[in-house]
Amino acid sequence: MSHALKLQELLGENISLITDPDITASYSHDQAPFASSAPPFAVLLARSAQEISIALKYANEHHIPVVTRGAGSGLAGGANSTDASLVISLEKMNRIISIDEQNQIARVQAGVINLDLDNAVKEHGLAYLPDPASRDWSTLGGNAATNAGGMCCVKYGVTAAHVRAMQVVLANGQVIELGSDTKKSVTTYDLLHLFVGSEGTLGVITELTLNLEVRPQSPATLVATFPNINLAASASSALLKFRPSMLEIIDQTTLNAVEAWHPLGFEVSGAVLIMQLDENKDQCEAALEVCKEFKLIDGVFSDDPADTADLIRVRKMAYPALERMGATLLDDVALPISEIAHFVEKVEKLSQESGLVIGIFGHAGDGNMHPTIVHGHGDAKAAAKAIEVFEEIVRIAQSLGGTASGEHGIGLIKTKLIGNEISPTVIELQRDIKRVFDPNNILNPGKKFLS
Ligand SMILES: Cc1cc2nc3c(=O)[nH]c(=O)nc-3n(C[C@H](O)[C@H](O)[C@H](O)COP(=O)(O)OP(=O)(O)OC[C@H]3O[C@@H](n4cnc5c(N)ncnc54)[C@H](O)[C@@H]3O)c2cc1C
Numbered sequence: 001m002s003h004a005l006k007l008q009e010l011l012g013e014n015i016s017l018i019t020d021p022d023i024t025a026s027y028s029h030d031q032a033p034f035a036s037s038a039p040p041f042a043v044l045l046a047r048s049a050q051e052i053s054i055a056l057k058y059a060n061e062h063h064i065p066v067v068t069r070g071a072g073s074g075l076a077g078g079a080n081s082t083d084a085s086l087v088i089s090l091e092k093m094n095r096i097i098s099i100d101e102q103n104q105i106a107r108v109q110a111g112v113i114n115l116d117l118d119n120a121v122k123e124h125g126l127a128y129l130p131d132p133a134s135r136d137w138s139t140l141g142g143n144a145a146t147n148a149g150g151m152c153c154v155k156y157g158v159t160a161a162h163v164r165a166m167q168v169v170l171a172n173g174q175v176i177e178l179g180s181d182t183k184k185s186v187t188t189y190d191l192l193h194l195f196v197g198s199e200g201t202l203g204v205i206t207e208l209t210l211n212l213e214v215r216p217q218s219p220a221t222l223v224a225t226f227p228n229i230n231l232a233a234s235a236s237s238a239l240l241k242f243r244p245s246m247l248e249i250i251d252q253t254t255l256n257a258v259e260a261w262h263p264l265g266f267e268v269s270g271a272v273l274i275m276q277l278d279e280n281k282d283q284c285e286a287a288l289e290v291c292k293e294f295k296l297i298d299g300v301f302s303d304d305p306a307d308t309a310d311l312i313r314v315r316k317m318a319y320p321a322l323e324r325m326g327a328t329l330l331d332d333v334a335l336p337i338s339e340i341a342h343f344v345e346k347v348e349k350l351s352q353e354s355g356l357v358i359g360i361f362g363h364a365g366d367g368n369m370h371p372t373i374v375h376g377h378g379d380a381k382a383a384a385k386a387i388e389v390f391e392e393i394v395r396i397a398q399s400l401g402g403t404a405s406g407e408h409g410i411g412l413i414k415t416k417l418i419g420n421e422i423s424p425t426v427i428e429l430q431r432d433i434k435r436v437f438d439p440n441n442i443l444n445p446g447k448k449f450l451s
Contacts, residue, residue: 027039027089038083059171073142074408080411093112093206094116110139113135113138121212126213126215128212130157145205146407147409150407160193163179164179164181181209197409199447201447221246222274223314225298226294227297228271229252231271232271233249233344237338244277247365250361254372281303325357327377339400340367347396367406412446
């Protein structure tokens with residue numbers, strides 16, 4: 001009997017186990033453009049931890065690779081499957097279980113979409129703050145598994161800072177609870193946060209208890225232009241003292257791409273910083289004074305919500321504008337903020353040497369940069385070159401004390417690069433941890449640091 005038939009028998013005939021190749025193909029990869037994948041032999045559309053437990057127990061006994069999937073919005077190939085694997089999709093586990101206003105927490109199933117939780121808590125005057133640009137379709141389980149970031153994380157921290165507890169199904173099918181409803185807990189080793197950012201390699205997250213915050217006031221938004229990105233990067237360090245809830249940087253190449261698509265008036269400047277303040281709103285003038293120390297060309301600000309939407313348009317259009325120029329590879333590295341200017345210089349040089357357009361934008365406030373390589377559609381030689389450049393960008397970041405990924409994860413696409421920044425001893429320790437949780441290496445094999 002095939003694994004699919006046996007699994008269906010164990011799960012019961014009412015449980016959705018998809019084997020139709022036309023459908024399984026759509027569960028075989030995420031949004032990473034160059035990571036390998038093949039349709040899995042089956043996809044379990046799980047509706048409970050118990051179903052996942054049954055499937056994992058069987059997979060563990062038969063050494064079947066299992067790939068956990070949220071929405072598949074990942075950019076590192078982390079949710080990519082092979083033909084020998086079983087995909088467990090959490091998309092149907094999308095119930096907000098409880099909203100506890102008094103303790104400012106919510107309990108959710110892992111397949112809840114990030115923005116759905118934020119919308120649901122609005123009426124209580126609360127917010128779920130981590131805001132990946134994919135928040136209208138990525139799942140909270142996927143966000144936890146990648147430790148997703150976003151624009152407001154410069155002030156409020158990435159997903160890890162908002163996860164209080166979780167339910168996990170282990171590789172052997174056991175269901176465990178990690179963390180606590182309390183705001184503080186130092187009782188055990190912090191296994192909870194070991195799972196945050198584990199990219200589906202340690203267990204399947206089925207429920208989460210998440211911190212809610214008092215909803216911040218609508219922000220004041222400031223846009224400042226500088227003669228070059230180095231000055232803008234230096235200014236961003238100096239602006240941190242205003243506790244921005246957003247601090248984004250955009251280079252000339254990206255601005256040109258935006259202007260060519262929708263002229264917004266940035267054609268003369270070298271680089272732009274966009275900052276939001278959701279407290280200290282009266283500090284915008286003072287912030288512009290600071291910008292003047294870095295050869296500010298022009299600066300505007302407003303706390304009118306309609307103006308804000310206009311002012312941040314240029315940032316929202318950054319990536320789609322580059323996409324209009326050709327096929328794109330969006331990189332993701334994190335650096336000490338003091339090194340952003342050096343990083344940009346080196347990436348610009350790489351762009352000249354390789355002949356490939358690289359637009360640079362990112363979360364300047366926390367040193368998380370997204371250089372985006374553009375190459376011709378259908379040009380295999382240029383695509384291969386773009387992958388080389390993508391990897392070189394990671395090496396540049398690492399040489400400056402940075403790290404291979406700030407928020408998208410390692411997945412399949414950066415596994416060979418992490419040895420540049422992590423010692424063999426630490427890699428071996430991480431493999432030892434993996435063996436404790438998943439001795440048969442069935443959970444997302446080949447992903448993260450394990451190749
Ligand atoms: C347009 C766009 C914008 C984006 N912007 C951002 C951004 O601003 N910040 C950012 O950090 N990322 C961003 N991303 C990347 C992506 O959205 C995030 O990585 C997101 O957290 C992935 O969530 P997902 O539900 O789609 O997970 P998937 O892509 O399905 O999976 C991602 C990884 O998590 C694992 N996983 C998923 N669910 C679970 C679970 N329940 N238990 C255990 N493991 C699980 C998978 O195996 C995989 O390794 C963006 C992507 C796109 C396409």
